[in-house]
Amino acid sequence: xxxxxxxxxxxxxxxxxxxxxxxxxxxxxxxxxxxxxxxxxxxxxxxxxxxxxxxxxxxxxxxxxxxxxxxxxxxxxxxxxxxxxxxxxxxxxxxxxxxxxxxxxxxxxxxxxxxxxxxxxxxxxxxxxxxxxxxxxxxxxxxxxxxxxxxxxxxxxxxxxxxxxxxxxxxxxxxxxxxxxxxxxxxxxxxx
Amino acid sequence: xxxxxxxxxxxxxxxxxxxxxxxxxxxxxxxxxxxxxxxxxxxxxxxxxxxxxxxxxxxxxxxxxxxxxxxxxxxxxxxxxxxxxxxxxxxxxxxxxxxxxxxxxxxxxxxxxxxxxxxxxxxxxxxxxxxxxxxxxxxxxxxxxxxxxxxxxxxxxxxxxxxxxxxxxxxxxxxxxxxxxxxxxxxxxxxx
DNA sequence: TTTATTTCTTGTCCTAGTTCAATGCAATTG
DNA sequence: CAATTGCATTGAACTAGGACAAGAAATAAA
Numbered sequence: 001x002x003x004x005x006x007x008x009x010x011x012x013x014x015x016x017x018x019x020x021x022x023x024x025x026x027x028x029x030x031x032x033x034x035x036x037x038x039x040x041x042x043x044x045x046x047x048x049x050x051x052x053x054x055x056x057x058x059x060x061x062x063x064x065x066x067x068x069x070x071x072x073x074x075x076x077x078x079x080x081x082x083x084x085x086x087x088x089x090x091x092x093x094x095x096x097x098x099x100x101x102x103x104x105x106x107x108x109x110x111x112x113x114x115x116x117x118x119x120x121x122x123x124x125x126x127x128x129x130x131x132x133x134x135x136x137x138x139x140x141x142x143x144x145x146x147x148x149x150x151x152x153x154x155x156x157x158x159x160x161x162x163x164x165x166x167x168x169x170x171x172x173x174x175x176x177x178x179x180x181x182x183x184x185x186x187x188x189x190x191x192x
Numbered sequence: 193x194x195x196x197x198x199x200x201x202x203x204x205x206x207x208x209x210x211x212x213x214x215x216x217x218x219x220x221x222x223x224x225x226x227x228x229x230x231x232x233x234x235x236x237x238x239x240x241x242x243x244x245x246x247x248x249x250x251x252x253x254x255x256x257x258x259x260x261x262x263x264x265x266x267x268x269x270x271x272x273x274x275x276x277x278x279x280x281x282x283x284x285x286x287x288x289x290x291x292x293x294x295x296x297x298x299x300x301x302x303x304x305x306x307x308x309x310x311x312x313x314x315x316x317x318x319x320x321x322x323x324x325x326x327x328x329x330x331x332x333x334x335x336x337x338x339x340x341x342x343x344x345x346x347x348x349x350x351x352x353x354x355x356x357x358x359x360x361x362x363x364x365x366x367x368x369x370x371x372x373x374x375x376x377x378x379x380x381x382x383x384x
Numbered sequence: 385t386t387t388a389t390t391t392c393t394t395g396t397c398c399t400a401g402t403t404c405a406a407t408g409c410a411a412t413t414g
Numbered sequence: 415c416a417a418t419t420g421c422a423t424t425g426a427a428c429t430a431g432g433a434c435a436a437g438a439a440a441t442a443a444a
């Protein structure tokens with residue numbers, strides 16, 4: 001049960017069995033049906049979620065009432081609104097919602113503090129996780145500014161080859177920052 | 193000399209005098225003339241820079257050879273390509289360049305490790321700094337996707353009211369992800 | 385299996401923003 | 415101070431992508 005998350009956390013820092021045991025004891029296992037909103041706009045995000053099985057999206061609603069998807073998280077990915085919420089205690093501007101029935105590990109700030117005090121090496125692992133998420137966001141900004149809609153879609157397919165079979169198409173358009181109609185037209189053109 | 197950086201690092205975590213002394217002893221003070229490239233694409237970024245005085249930009253060159261500015265840093269801001277370079281030892285895709293004569297503190301990864309081992313509380317402060325930079329990047333992504341060019345420019349003016357007097361206008365266009373001509377037209381319309 | 389609901393596609397028209405000159409202006413440089 | 419270079423402005427023509435509407439397909443519900 002803990003195999004996936006331990007493998008994930010050990011990607012950049014190694015831990016011994018005792019350390020992993022502490023880590024695992026602080027995780028909350030949770031089964032969540034699809035279309036459950038884990039975080040509403042205006043709430044304070046009190047968790048970081050690791051996806052064991054399923055698919056989750058993070059999105060905000062823009063000034064025109066349009067949903068914009070910031071992140072998809074599938075198996076072995078972390079998702080949270082850490083940047084705004086956790087340490088600064090600001091209400092979040094985003095929603096986090098399951099798209100499929102999910103098995104998750106939830107990790108809350110108190111547990112995180114406890115982990116860091118009992119096994120400080122985890123500070124480093126979580127700092128690296130955050131750096132990776134910063135890198136991913138910067139990369140996405142890069143693409144959003146510099147690439148055409150078609151290029152963005154092609155890159156998306158490379159990065160998430162399994163997602164088109166798992167989520168509806170207009171969510172992908174929303175992630176890419178283009179209209180669903182235009183994505184449809186891109187696909188038509190690419191099919192040739 | 194250390195007043196500004198100490199005030200900055202204490203924004204979210206407080207330190208005693210001994211801790212600050214250790215921190216300050218590990219910083220490298222550096223005076224850099226304008227138009228100096230501190231980091232080239234392809235290099236590994238071996239510093240985090242804190243701006244005491246001056247103005248710095250971080251940018252990449254897109255596939256059409258066009259410069260896109262990711263960040264401006266003025267007094268009391270940090271700038272680095274931490275996300276890609278420092279811990280993962282990947283070559284950077286960005287350039288970091290001074291736009292004015294600058295006074296900087298440079299902080300390198302070895303010093304950072306030393307700091308963390310001598311005064312572990314700094315781990316937390318730097319984790320929060322990184323979260324803030326993640327939040328800022330996410331915010332920028334948000335704006336880039338959801339706002340019109342005019343809205344982006346107005347927000348930019350609110351966030352960096354002093355910058356238009358300090359950097360050439362097409363750099364601002366490059367930051368906003370629009371063409372310099374269009375920014376000029378926006379300004380004309382706004383002047384009315 | 386029939387109905388209802390959601391999603392995807394396609395076409396037409398429209399607009400925000402780009403590209404490409406051309407011109408004037410400010411700022412360096414010799 | 416003249417000359418060169420870089421920068422901002424303006425206009426005209428163009429294009430990527432959006433908005434709207436209507437139909438077709440697929441999914442879910444009953």
